[in-house]
Amino acid sequence: MVRKTDCGGSHRRTFLKATGGVALTGVVAGCLGGNGNGNGNGNGNGDGNGNGNGDGDDDDNHVRFVLNPAEEQTDIIEEYTPMAEYLEAETDADVELIRAGSYVETLTALETNQAEIADTSPTAVPGGEGFADVVGMRTAFGGPLYFSTITTLPDSDIEELSDLEGEAVTVGSALSLSGTLAPTLMLSDAGLDVGNFPDGDPVDLDLQTAGDHDTAREQMINDPTVAAAASGAFASAPQIPQEQFDDYPEFVEHSAEYDGAGSAIDDDNPELQLLAVSDPLPRAPIMARSDWDAPVRDELEEALLAAGEEDLIPDDVDEDYELWFTGIEAADRSDYEPVDDVLDELGLEFEDFS
Known part of the structure; x- marks a missing residue:
């Protein structure tokens, strides 16, 4: 039993x-x-x-x-x-x-x-x-790969990752690959100085550890001081219109979340704006x-x-x-x-x- x-x-x-x-x-x-x-x-x-x-x-x-x-x-x-x-x-x-x-x-x-x-x-x-x-x-x-996303709200002034300089961004657990580490690398690749986060403080923006994917997303939605959120696509894709992923062919081909993208958008789950998708990650x-x-x-x-x-x-x-x-x-x-x-x-x- x-x-x-x-x-x-x-x-x-x-x-x-x-x-x-x-x-x-x-x-x-x-x-x-x-x-x-x-x-x-x-x-x-x-x-x-x-x-x-x-x-x-x-x-x-x-x-x-x-x-x-x-x-x-x-x-x-x-x-x-x-x-x-x-x-x-x-x-x-x-x-x-x-x-x-x-x-x-x-x-x-x-x-x-x-x-x-x-x-x-x-x-x-x-x-x-x-x-x-x-x-x-x-x-x-059938797929062994998954992806990280960084999202904002449609009415924000953030259009690309470099716009997050000086802003607050919520991430998941410090040890989460898709919730924290891959997004931190994405921000670094966009030209932002992330310092030695999550082992220390970033330089160009405020990265806030939320503990898990859902909490990171919800804090961004509910807290006007948070400009963006990082999470695995399994936690964000249901609130991202599917067409926003079409610029990411690896996501379209390999992600189990593509077919259901945007399916959860309603009064309780507002639409999210996709800023970036990570390279494929091992599940x-x-x-x-x-x-x-x-x-x-x-x-x-x-x-x-x-x-x-x-x-x-x-x-x-x-x-x-x-x-x-x-x-x-x-x-x-x-x-x-x-x-x-x-x-x-x-x-x-x-x-x-x-």
Whole structure:
């Protein structure tokens, strides 16, 4: 039976230098394996951080699956429940779904033995080297690529990215590839001095970290002091008229969001004006803890890669709780070289974040 744990109260993002990888702190004790429950699976005496030795029920088959809340308004536990039920039906796994509070927490959970597997950001791939393995890459309607956008409101005076000099722009989580890092590079390429953001303050404009894609968009809509917002196209395209994307042929060809562009514009969701679209980005990975050696691991990974759209989004699922990807294809670290390229062009290392 799928276990559901909703955990989203912490947004602390602290990066510590560590040999061979990144030591991350910030997981909510008591949500990702704490509460003195050993490894989060049993009834042993833990240290409150999920690092104790539990004597839990069938630990080898208990799989803690941590989920990354990229959008504020989604019920990610409900969305992932059909996947968890499919995995339990196909394997001996007992899947516990845990909603993390931030991008950082998904990676932290793998490093600190508070999870076996995680849905996380593409930026987790370089950040997790040495303790987290890429199982596969999410796909949406056959496509492994997605895009970042920078938008404004139609009645603003902003016509191109260079017009954002001196303005406030909202972005997502500091570790979000499409919500923050790719847009920061886009602004830099437009001639704006972004300093060493998000490791420090930009020079030519005010970049404000909103935490997730939806919040970044909504802050721009509701706050007249914010001139533009960066977000993944999955959060912005429904409010951008489709014809605005026609100048971006890669988006038209590869984006799962193109067909539905503009479909959500109404009195509650105002039209957005597209300023720029990023280069194609690799979709987010499913990652597993490197030292997870339970027999159920192979079963689970094989089932994930074999899952079809009907397994992830069954016909009887309410459309409000549909998962936003339709499959998982085999992938490895080399598929995420574009992430390394973005970091290199921005002059950032994961150890730089503080």
